[in-house]
Amino acid sequence: MVTSSTVENLDQVFIILRDWITHFFPPAWRQAIGVLLSVVAIVCVFPGLFALTTVFERKGLGRIQNRLGPNRVGPFGFFQPVADGIKSLTKEDIIPASADGVLHFLAPVMLVVAVFMGFAVLPMGRNMVLVNMDAGLLFFFAMGASTELSVFMAGWSSRNKYSLLGAMRAVAQMISYEIVLLLSSVSVVMITGSLSLPKIVDAQNQYSHGLPHWYIFTPWGLAAFVMYAIAATAETNRSPFDLPEGESELVAGYHTEYSGFKFALFFLGEYLAMFSISGLGTTLFLGGWSAPLAVLSFVPSWIWFFGKVMISIFVFIWMRGTLPRLRQDQLMNFAWKFVLPFTLLDLLVTAMWRFMGEGWQRWVVSTVILAGAYVLMGRVSMYRQHFALRKYRYAE
Amino acid sequence: MLGEGILRGMAETARNFAGSYVSKERLTTVEYPEQRIPTVENARVFPFLVYDGPDWQAGMRCVACQICEKECPPKCIYIDKSADKKPDYVGKPQFYPAKFDIDISVCMSCQICVEVCPFEAIKMDTQFELATDDRFGGLLLDREQLAKSNEYYHSIHPTEASEVDERLAEEKAKTEAKAKAAAEAAAAKAAAAAAPKPNPPAPAAGGD
Numbered sequence: 001m002v003t004s005s006t007v008e009n010l011d012q013v014f015i016i017l018r019d020w021i022t023h024f025f026p027p028a029w030r031q032a033i034g035v036l037l038s039v040v041a042i043v044c045v046f047p048g049l050f051a052l053t054t055v056f057e058r059k060g061l062g063r064i065q066n067r068l069g070p071n072r073v074g075p076f077g078f079f080q081p082v083a084d085g086i087k088s089l090t091k092e093d094i095i096p097a098s099a100d101g102v103l104h105f106l107a108p109v110m111l112v113v114a115v116f117m118g119f120a121v122l123p124m125g126r127n128m129v130l131v132n133m134d135a136g137l138l139f140f141f142a143m144g145a146s147t148e149l150s151v152f153m154a155g156w157s158s159r160n161k162y163s164l165l166g167a168m169r170a171v172a173q174m175i176s177y178e179i180v181l182l183l184s185s186v187s188v189v190m191i192t193g194s195l196s197l198p199k200i201v202d203a204q205n206q207y208s209h210g211l212p213h214w215y216i217f218t219p220w221g222l223a224a225f226v227m228y229a230i231a232a233t234a235e236t237n238r239s240p241f242d243l244p245e246g247e248s249e250l251v252a253g254y255h256t257e258y259s260g261f262k263f264a265l266f267f268l269g270e271y272l273a274m275f276s277i278s279g280l281g282t283t284l285f286l287g288g289w290s291a292p293l294a295v296l297s298f299v300p301s302w303i304w305f306f307g308k309v310m311i312s313i314f315v316f317i318w319m320r321g322t323l324p325r326l327r328q329d330q331l332m333n334f335a336w337k338f339v340l341p342f343t344l345l346d347l348l349v350t351a352m353w354r355f356m357g358e359g360w361q362r363w364v365v366s367t368v369i370l371a372g373a374y375v376l377m378g379r380v381s382m383y384r385q386h387f388a389l390r391k392y393r394y395a396e
Numbered sequence: 397m398l399g400e401g402i403l404r405g406m407a408e409t410a411r412n413f414a415g416s417y418v419s420k421e422r423l424t425t426v427e428y429p430e431q432r433i434p435t436v437e438n439a440r441v442f443p444f445l446v447y448d449g450p451d452w453q454a455g456m457r458c459v460a461c462q463i464c465e466k467e468c469p470p471k472c473i474y475i476d477k478s479a480d481k482k483p484d485y486v487g488k489p490q491f492y493p494a495k496f497d498i499d500i501s502v503c504m505s506c507q508i509c510v511e512v513c514p515f516e517a518i519k520m521d522t523q524f525e526l527a528t529d530d531r532f533g534g535l536l537l538d539r540e541q542l543a544k545s546n547e548y549y550h551s552i553h554p555t556e557a558s559e560v561d562e563r564l565a566e567e568k569a570k571t572e573a574k575a576k577a578a579a580e581a582a583a584a585k586a587a588a589a590a591a592p593k594p595n596p597p598a599p600a601a602g603g604d
Contacts, residue, residue: 322409378398
């Protein structure tokens with residue numbers, strides 16, 4: 001029989017551990033040491049998750065294509081990231097002769113640092129947030145936007161046509177979808193009335209009839225979540241929006257001229273961006289660290305957070321294994337002519353939801369508007385053939 | 397453009413994902429170094445030299461006629477004829493190769509040497525794991541490395557090897573029959589020579 005205090009302790013185990021370690025230090029140091037410990041924890045946990053994810057991704061993609069996936073290093077191939085790490089550490093670090101050495105070195109470092117900064121404001125469990133900032137969401141997006149800078153630094157400093165093309169694509173794509181990412185989050189802010197991520201989680205951490213008040217379970221929230229997921233996929237340059245590194249035309253995109261550990265840093269940055277953007281999506285729409293059912297509240301909050309993040313990662317991998325890459329014009333059309341208008345409409349619906357008060361009317365009205373707009377926009381774009389099936393005149 | 401195609405695709409990949417754990421037909425991967433598919437009978441990689449019997453030097457079918465060396469399109473066969481002779485499968489004394497090298501880094505596996513060989517001495521191997529860390533010496537196979545027994549030949553190309561054996565046996569039988577006939581004829585001749593002459597040669601008596 002688990003008592004409520006054990007449940008409490010397990011939930012707060014990392015906080016208790018941090019406080020226990022810091023109490024060995026003089027009181028004046030305690031806060032600084034506590035922050036340092038949290039930073040070390042974040043810097044260790046997420047790259048560890050990254051290593052695990054690379055194996056699971058390769059095995060999962062293999063299974064999706066009816067292959068086995070890596071199974072040579074260690075039991076079931078689980079030590080593959082160790083081998084990959086040793087390989088990238090011992091490989092020669094090549095800097096092209098005409099490259100801008102300083103920028104070429106700074107780009108991967110900047111990328112990883114900027115992505116790590118985003119984790120500072122994510123609530124990963126009850127009381128488990130490194131910096132409880134009032135404008136946490138704003139800070140997160142500011143940090144997310146600065147990854148574009150490092151991507152362009154990488155592409156520009158390499159002095160390589162493929163790198164530059166890849167970087168230009170990446171920046172065009174990331175800026176286009178950043179708008180959608182922001183606007184879909186704004187609807188959550190409109191309902192919650194706060195930019196603070198812990199407050200957004202608290203607003204969703206309520207239950208009626210044992211069911212949670214997550215924003216994904218409202219019409220506007222579901223629409224915003226779908227748009228957020230599309231924008232997040234594009235923002236992290238994942239398939240089907242992985243044009244910046246489209247190997248069929250650009251070798252490897254902006255990191256063509258990177259080798260050895262700098263390449264590994266880009267890889268790490270991509271996956272960390274996936275984790276942080278999934279973490280934010282979880283926080284905004286999936287109730288953050290709150291349990292999916294009131295009866296499951298005894299399970300520690302951090303398990304729910306990381307579980308939800310890993311499920312999002314699985315969906316990322318699943319989509320990568322399913323969808324082919326878009327063309328550049330399809331990508332831009334999709335962003336500006338479908339996703340952005342729909343997100344703007346969703347903002348309107350969110351405002352209506354906010355001011356229509358409690359009751360079933362607002363459910364019906366918002367569902368009808370959103371579903372109607374979705375069908376209409378899909379049909380209209382099909383009619384105009386913006387994203388319609390490509391016809392091969394001479395091949396039929 | 398309502399996303400139902402994406403959902404159908406995701407369902408398909410999910411079916412693959414789950415199915416590859418339960419269905420053996422889906423997972424067609426052969427984990428190569430541990431598992432192998434037996435090579436098909438008509439597979440061919442590089443040539444080898446066939447020998448009969450237990451000793452590769454004594455049983456080597458090659459008679460160093462050098463036809464294959466001359467016919468080889470990329471010129472990757474190097475043969476030196478021996479000074480002495482050894483008996484071949486029918487017992488006839490023949491030359492043998494003092495040196496028989498094939499440079500498999502040059503060989504293009506065209507099988508022309510096999511086609512032209514009148515002695516069924518060179519055949520195509522199925523051994524493909526020939527990687528070496530010495531790209532010059534390691535890929536120049538000498539006659540000892542090339543010599544493989546007739547039993548090995550049977551094991552890799554059973555049909556073809558049986559046909560070759562039949563043909564050789566027939567030839568041997570023919571040769572033996574011929575030898576026997578020749579021996580009989582010789583014996584008859586000898587017997588005829590040894591027999592007392594019924595009629596002394598007339599011209600010996602002279603015409604003078």
